[in-house]
Amino acid sequence: MNLNPSFLETADKQFLYYKQLGDKAIAQLEPEQLFQSWNEDTNSIAVIVKHLWGNMLSRWTDVLTTDGEKTWRERDAEFINDLSTREEVLDKWEEGWHCLLSAIRSFTPDQLSNIIYIRNEGHTVMEAITRQLAHYPYHVGQIVYVAKMLKETSWDSLSIPRNGSTLYNGEKFAKPKMTKHFTDEELKREEPE
Incomplete structure (x- = not known):
């Protein structure tokens, strides 16, 4: 099946757009605000970033040859904040996005119909990309919302x-x-x- 290469270009642009929203929201906060949460049932921005990082590395490392839920991934640990600095948060943020975008940019249009697995369930590459185009913006929206709530001075519109x-x-x-x-x-x- 030959699919239009514009899907990959569009997916890349969409992922970049949401990354930029997160970048701009995070940049407006003081370092300590990245670690604030309202209660034990809510996640700080640092925890959301750590979860995105874990998901992105698991899903997009060796995506064509291994299951997207890697045996080395510790999803539950992603929701425990063990990061302590802005730099650590930003390192995870950048590493996750780099892994994702490198994978997207490595695909050719004829690979979009290849079957890959996530938790032993088959997906076409296109379905896996689309799945994450729903998942990652959901969490970026959380980051933006939390950042707006925490910002103590006027918010710079995104x-x-x-x-x-x-x-x-x-x-x-x-x-x-x-x-x-x-x-x-x-x-x-x-x-x-």
């Missing part, structure tokens, strides 16, 4: 600022229609914060 839709839309509709190959600025999402 998309269209509150009450800024009219201005934003006016600028967008003043330009000629575009069909493909958007710039970073044009990739801004229109979801309100």
Whole structure:
């Protein structure tokens, strides 16, 4: 089955967009805020990052030849915060995203229909990518939400600022229609914060 290579390009852009949202949210916080949680049933940003890291490494390391739930993964331990510095959090964040993006960029369109396994259940590569396009943004949304709650000074909007839709839309509709190959600025999402 020959699938359009634009799926891989689109997936890469979507993952990068959500990584950038997380980057920008995390950058607005003081180091100690990365470790705050409301109670024992909620996760700090550091724990969410650690979980994403563990999932990304497990799912995308040797993705075409080994099960996505690696025997070395300790998922339950991902929810125990043993990180203590901003640098450790950012190292995990970057390592996980690097693993994911390297795997996505290594695929060829004809591999999208290959069957891979996650917990012994078969998925096409395309299904596995799509599955994670739902999972990772879910957690990035948590990071953004928690960061906004913790931010003690004004929040720097990550998309269209509150009450800024009219201005934003006016600028967008003043330009000629575009069909493909958007710039970073044009990739801004229109979801309100």
